[in-house]
Amino acid sequence: MADAENPFARRLRDCAQRIENLLARLLDDAPGEGEIARPPRLMAAMRHAALEGGKRLRPFLAVEAARLFGVEGEGPLRAGAAIELVHCYSLVHDDLPAMDDDDLRRGRPTVHKAFDEATAILVGDALQTLAFEVLAGEETHPDAEIRAALTLGLARSSGLGGMVGGQMLDLAAEGRYGRRDLAPDEIRTLQAMKTGAILAFSAEAGSIVAGAGAQDRARLLAYGRALGAAFQIADDILDREASAQELGKAVGKDEGRGKGTLVDALGVDGARRECDRLVGQAQDALAPFGDRSAILVEAARFTVARRN
């Protein structure tokens, strides 16, 4: 099988394995520097939340964006791992009964099902904290300016004006607080916050940790924004079309709740056209890098073509 894999698929898988190893090290039971003790139950639940998880697309974007500037190794990997920790915390909290109330995640029990609700709340909290600890550590980059820029970028893309704010808008779009049926541009804003901001930052983070200049950082950010928007639309199309078995989670649930997606607003064909347009934008943003950006361009195509 491995021989038949294209270079993109191999790199994606290799990066996921390195991220898995790094996360496993970070979530070890032994207390780290400046820590008093690590409660075994909390650690087990954090590992349940963060290990054996998904394609690790966000770290992959960070690692490949850094490689575009000739930088490899521990730094980009740690930046990617920090972003993945934030992604994982958001899934744990989104799955809670008061939020999306999901029992399964990637075919396994969600944290509050495998453990309990209180533990799941704490797991999410501690995963977020760990993300910032990882970024601030010297192993991420010897230059503290770069660590601070990463910290600032992760905070802005994942906080009240990014991911968490987007989740708040998403709950509102379900009609919980009186209103629903968003206009296409409102949906775009919601999605740019909820899922787009972190994906965009993933690509930018690679350029930051590689020490790229402002213009190149802006290019990676533009690429990441287009990819992020395409990702969410592809997800919504997938949700509309895929079977429960393929995904390992309840399908059509978002639709049943009357949540606004661009598939609702533009139809499947219209949404697909927007996806294709966004992949083109992602590609254009990287044009100045020529062939060196081939893997990242492929990542954008993969994002819209994936089946899970």
Next chain:
Amino acid sequence: MADAENPFARRLRDCAQRIENLLARLLDDAPGEGEIARPPRLMAAMRHAALEGGKRLRPFLAVEAARLFGVEGEGPLRAGAAIELVHCYSLVHDDLPAMDDDDLRRGRPTVHKAFDEATAILVGDALQTLAFEVLAGEETHPDAEIRAALTLGLARSSGLGGMVGGQMLDLAAEGRYGRRDLAPDEIRTLQAMKTGAILAFSAEAGSIVAGAGAQDRARLLAYGRALGAAFQIADDILDREASAQELGKAVGKDEGRGKGTLVDALGVDGARRECDRLVGQAQDALAPFGDRSAILVEAARFTVARRN
């Protein structure tokens, strides 16, 4: 009344007012740099959680510790505000039905009561993120090494090996996961994590932002650790003795749940003796600073003498 106030009480009140103003600015509805939008419901709930709150003891420790090294102004205030944001997030999540299930906090409805559970989860998440954004911002200190040290310190003291880990141990001590009746040293570890680590870091953070050397940082940390331990014991004594009306929250609740405190383990008199011993330790740690540390020594005494 103001004339009758001692210098300590006046400084504590002035610092709380400056923190209140800074937090109100940080939690404004207008999107900041790198943000897409700020959902009004989320912002209102975040303000409910973070404004008009308490004595602001943690920021006070940071501000006064920095002043010990001759540093005042925006930097120590922002470091203190970041710590306060983490403290506020922890209260919001601790109050949730799945955790301590509290309806009142300082006599006002808790966030999940005033808004709803989903909003309260997001509020806690976003307050934590904002704390790290504040620390990483250039306004906190021009030297990124200092910002990174603050970020690392806040993460370590509040995460899985500190505050969140301590909350996990506390839930276990309630007997949720089979076990209770901790030995005194287990209670000390739990409390050093749950409330002590952040209080200790508050004092240390002031020395960090003031650019103090390693030996002076260690002194402030030792002071903060002793103060933090005394704070929690005083809290447990208060909980045992005070009336519901004085505190604005249900009293004796912890006791009813059979949670282990040093008051249970050592009796009220034994706990008071430990408190006094710890205040002495806090004072000793600052002895090299002579009279300049009088306000911080008074803060340690205040901590054990307070009635709410």
